[in-house]
Amino acid sequence: GAGVSQSPRYKVAKRGQDVALRCDPISGHVSLFWYQQALGQGPEFLTYFQNEAQLDKSGLPSDRFFAERPEGSVSTLKIQRTQQEDSAVYLCASSQSSGTQPQHFGDGTRLSIL
Amino acid sequence: QKEVEQNSGPLSVPEGAIASLNCTYSDRGSQSFFWYRQYSGKSPELIMFIYSNGDKEDGRFTAQLNKASQYVSLLIRDSQPSDSATYLCALINTGTASKLTFGTGTRLQVTL
Numbered sequence: 556g557a558g559v560s561q562s563p564r565y566k567v568a569k570r571g572q573d574v575a576l577r578c579d580p581i582s583g584h585v586s587l588f589w590y591q592q593a594l595g596q597g598p599e600f601l602t603y604f605q606n607e608a609q610l611d612k613s614g615l616p617s618d619r620f621f622a623e624r625p626e627g628s629v630s631t632l633k634i635q636r637t638q639q640e641d642s643a644v645y646l647c648a649s650s651q652s653s654g655t656q657p658q659h660f661g662d663g664t665r666l667s668i669l
Numbered sequence: 670q671k672e673v674e675q676n677s678g679p680l681s682v683p684e685g686a687i688a689s690l691n692c693t694y695s696d697r698g699s700q701s702f703f704w705y706r707q708y709s710g711k712s713p714e715l716i717m718f719i720y721s722n723g724d725k726e727d728g729r730f731t732a733q734l735n736k737a738s739q740y741v742s743l744l745i746r747d748s749q750p751s752d753s754a755t756y757l758c759a760l761i762n763t764g765t766a767s768k769l770t771f772g773t774g775t776r777l778q779v780t781l
Contacts, residue, residue, distance in 0.1 A: 588767075588768065597757050597759070597771030598713065598757075598769070598771050599771070600768040600770070646712055654767060655720065655761050655767070656767075657703060658703075658715070660705075660712040663712045
């Protein structure tokens with residue numbers, strides 16, 4: 556596609572529920588990143604894939620967060636047993652290759668935990 | 670000390686003026702620098718990237734990098750009301766597997 560596509564745009568869940576957020580990167584982009592952005596802050600890194608390999612997951616806040624990219628294209632970020640502090644905008648970005656290539660962001664998923 | 674420091678603003682400039690946005694960073698291993706523009710409720714949009722010391726110009730935008738001073742800036746010439754947004758400075762360090770580290774952003778207001 557023309558840009559990074561994320562779905563859903565908005566997600567409301569009750570505390571304790573599991574959620575799944577989807578990212579479809581720009582076609583042909585090797586690298587895929589997930590970031591979390593709290594209100595008034597810059598995005599914070601969560602995890603990074605190069606093709607299907609998850610090369611860095613150092614930013615995932617807890618073991619309740621899990622990400623996958625099984626075929627090296629679409630990625631899913633799953634949050635289990637959601638907590639109120641998980642409320643944030645989750646951004647996906649992709650870049651053409653690894654290293655220092657510019658990253659292009661999707662519109663994000665705004666997650667609200669009640 | 671935060672890795673990437675930006676003044677949160679708001680920075681207010683009149684229409685037609687030059688807006689100067691500044692960013693300092695702490696890790697000398699930083700090698701790539703990016704400026705993103707983010708409108709309220711929207712995602713970050715890449716404006717400029719710079720890898721080498723000096724200036725890089727693209728239309729009304731100029732990015733400036735000084736690695737010795739650990740300083741990167743963005744100049745916006747002929748500022749327009751549509752430039753009003755938050756500008757995020759971001760960098761990639763060597764050895765951090767390509768992840769972006771962001772500042773908290775500077776809110777720019779261009780007034781009529």
